[in-house]
Amino acid sequence: MSEDSVTAVREAAEGLTRRISRDYWLKCARENRFPTELWEGMAETGLLGVSVPEEYGGSGGGLSELMVLNEITARAGIISLFFVLGSFARMPIIRHGSAEQIRRFVTPTATGEAKMCFGVTEPNAGTNTFRLQTTARRTDTGWLVNGSKVFITGARDADSMLLIARTSPFDPERPRGGLSLFILDARTPGIEFQRLNIEVLGESQYLVFFKDAALPADALIGQEGQGMKYLFDGLNTERLVLASMAVGLGNRALDKAVAYTRERAPFGQPIGSYQGLQHPMARAKTQLEAARLMMNEAARIFDGGGDAGPLANMAKLLASEACEQAVDIALQAHGGYGFDQDYDVVTLWPFARLMRVAPVNNEMILNYIGEHVLGLPRSY
Known part of the structure; x- marks a missing residue:
């Protein structure tokens, strides 16, 4: 990872989210059609090729850059598990596949010509x-x-x-x-x-x-x-990329909660001044930032060739729980309006809740931490 490459990905992702709106994403989602403009925009800006080596038609970079991309798009409300899953599905091929396999299957996903599940x-x-x-x-x-x-x-x-x-x-x-x-x-x-x-x-x-x-x-x-050995290159990536999406989505929920509670004043002063709302939002923000620090450190270790397993699992656990907490307080802050889909708050809930289950449930994450980090007997 280099500061220049992370900055380049951040700027490209922020530019993309200014062109491709949450409204467009919602329209595609509700009509059950693939967001072609989003995919083409990611291809044009080189974002589809993040983490794919330049010699194979990608944009280079590693997991750190990929996480920045996913956090920014998720915070803009542009969520694509398909892109996320395809991104880490490429990792075992890049690390263990032949040059021909990479050229045939990975390169087209970097240019936007093909998609991988x-x-x-x-x-x-x-x-x-x-x-x-x-x-x-x-x-x-x-x-x-x-x-x-x-x-x-x-x-x-x-x-x-x-x-x-x-x-x-x-x-x-x-x-x-x-x-x-x-x-x-x-x-x-x-x-x-x-x-x-x-x-x-x-x-x-x-x-x-x-x-x-x-x-x-x-x-x-x-x-x-040797499939399981190779697969873990993808699974550790999976946990971290999902963590970055959870951090982005959680911050989107908090952004909406903060904006609403600054203005909503049924008793004469903004409800954001009430500790009953302010404290849970502050706690959710703190936990999201803690998750970001842990996932960034795990990505640094992974990109350096080290064992990122423990921190990757912990980051996924922290981020998914913090995201759910953030969406929950955003719903509470909006009251009944939170369940009106036009306010676009309740629409965040399925993703937030899903992240405690997928790509691996948090109970299995805790089992991993208990066994492989604490050294306790296998519990299942």
């Missing part, structure tokens, strides 16, 4: 990734995939998919073994999509079925059986 969660395994049941079997020409994935964001709009599948039976002595990572064309015959009935503005979630989907031999990323 992330296929990990399964209906039966849930957060127990070690127990994935989707299989990839070797054939004379490549791999044959069978199984299913669930909660796959934006699968309908994706051109490619990062997929983790079992290539050898589960071994309780080596729970991380036997899983391999693949990059594939999302329109491969044998792949079917079923949209889930989940109502979160601007996001679409899918159940994906694989029925004898044939992949070429070069779909495998790195070595067979």
Whole structure:
């Protein structure tokens, strides 16, 4: 990370949010259509290529720059889990894929020519990734995939998919073994999509079925059986990018609460002067800033090649809880108007609440901290 690159991303992101409004995003979300102007704007400004090396057509930078981008767009109310998930899905390919895999699958996502989704969660395994049941079997020409994935964001709009599948039976002595990572064309015959009935503005979630989907031999990323090791490069990124989105969204909620409570004065003085509203807003702001400090330090460690796992998990926990608290006090401050969608406050709530569940629930985050940071016995 360099101050110049962070500043460049910040300026480009702020310029984008002046051109692409929250109203445009809401209109696309309510009409269930892809925000093409947003995507094209990100491509034109090089923002889609943040964290992709310049030699592969990207804008360079690392996780720190990517977090700045997501925090600024979220604070402007322009939220895209699809972009976020696609961004960290690229990380394992950049770090462990071949030059050809990067050129074929990552470069087009940096230029805006293609989009990528992330296929990990399964209906039966849930957060127990070690127990994935989707299989990839070797054939004379490549791999044959069978199984299913669930909660796959934006699968309908994706051109490619990062997929983790079992290539050898589960071994309780080596729970991380036997899983391999693949990059594939999302329109491969044998792949079917079923949209889930989940109502979160601007996001679409899918159940994906694989029925004898044939992949070429070069779909495998790195070595067979090393998928979980490679995947964690994406998962630590995932936690931090979601944390930055939570900090941005939480600050958007506070911005709206502060503006409203400065003006609203049913008893003759602004309700923002009341400690019953002022103190919760001050507490939420403090927690958002604490989360930002932790996530920035985790990103610095990650970009430097260190182990960012502990701080990445802690940052996700802090940011998601602070964001929810900020949205909650914004709703309380607006009273009944908070639930009027024209005030655009209650519309923030589904995302804020979702971040305590996705991409991994906060209970599993606490399990990680208990086991890997405190050194306590495994609790599950």
